[in-house]
Amino acid sequence: MITFIDSHAHLNDDAFNEDREQVINCCFEAGVKQMVEIACEVPEWQQAFDLCQKYKGQIYAAASIHPINAKQLTDESFENLTKFLSYDNFKAVGEIGLDYFYEDSSPRALQQEVFERQLELAQTIKKPIILHCRQGKDKQDYSAYEDMFFALKKYNLSGGILHCFSGRKEDAYRALDMGFYLGINGIIGYKKNDDIRQIIKQVGLKYLMLETDCPYLPPQSKRGQRNSPVNIPEIAQTLADILGKNINEVADVTTQNAKAFYNI
Numbered sequence: 001m002i003t004f005i006d007s008h009a010h011l012n013d014d015a016f017n018e019d020r021e022q023v024i025n026c027c028f029e030a031g032v033k034q035m036v037e038i039a040c041e042v043p044e045w046q047q048a049f050d051l052c053q054k055y056k057g058q059i060y061a062a063a064s065i066h067p068i069n070a071k072q073l074t075d076e077s078f079e080n081l082t083k084f085l086s087y088d089n090f091k092a093v094g095e096i097g098l099d100y101f102y103e104d105s106s107p108r109a110l111q112q113e114v115f116e117r118q119l120e121l122a123q124t125i126k127k128p129i130i131l132h133c134r135q136g137k138d139k140q141d142y143s144a145y146e147d148m149f150f151a152l153k154k155y156n157l158s159g160g161i162l163h164c165f166s167g168r169k170e171d172a173y174r175a176l177d178m179g180f181y182l183g184i185n186g187i188i189g190y191k192k193n194d195d196i197r198q199i200i201k202q203v204g205l206k207y208l209m210l211e212t213d214c215p216y217l218p219p220q221s222k223r224g225q226r227n228s229p230v231n232i233p234e235i236a237q238t239l240a241d242i243l244g245k246n247i248n249e250v251a252d253v254t255t256q257n258a259k260a261f262y263n264i
């Protein structure tokens with residue numbers, strides 16, 4: 001059986017409250033043998049810890065304050081975040097970054113401050129980072145990417161992944177130049193995303209990791225439905241088609257990448 005890793009899931013989202021255990025078991029049956037739970041707001045850290053305890057060796061976690069939750073950063077929450085990130089099952093700091101789509105509720109300057117504090121923390125504890133970067137409402141305004149790469153240069157980081165890659169070609173290559181990976185999810189199958197398909201074809205499998213970002217961003221065939229790690233094989237097939245490769249090779253390489261990156 002082909003096996004996969006979902007490198008980025010939000011299984012503690014309320015969308016899974018009714019059937020979380022069932023969904024997780026379906027993932028294992030579908031060949032998605034390991035998952036990384038992304039806990040990016042304060043109440044989720046303990047939930048992620050509990051999930052890792054329950055599914056030892058199968059579910060790992062990352063923790064952070066997401067840019068849209070930047071207001072949650074206090075001395076107390078930062079201390080708590082540092083504590084969770086010291087645990088063995090917490091493999092990365094993320095997702096962190098800049099989200100200028102939500103700058104009205106989470107102002108840019110505050111997002112930048114919260115981002116840099118967490119970059120500094122990642123540098124100190126020597127754990128890799130998971131990056132979230134989203135443009136503002138003006139589609140021609142790439143300042144979120146410019147500001148993100150500007151901040152990243154100031155730190156000595158232990159690896160990173162540009163999650164849900166949807167930037168320009170130069171953004172992809174700036175990430176690769178830093179030794180970072182790109183996170184690939186259901187959006188690669190969306191009709192409007194020819195540009196992204198072209199870029200990942202040029203980048204190549206060696207620098208890619210599979211993710212769902214569930215419950216958000218279901219693959220094309222399941223638009224409008226709740227996404228879950230069960231859809232990883234479908235995303236892998238779409239990626240294989242784009243790259244002109246066999247799904248086994250996509251599964252192998254992306255699994256090795258995720259294992260190396262998360263140290264699992």
Ligand SMILES: [Zn+2]
Nearest residue numbers: 008038095213
């Ligand atoms: Zn996410």
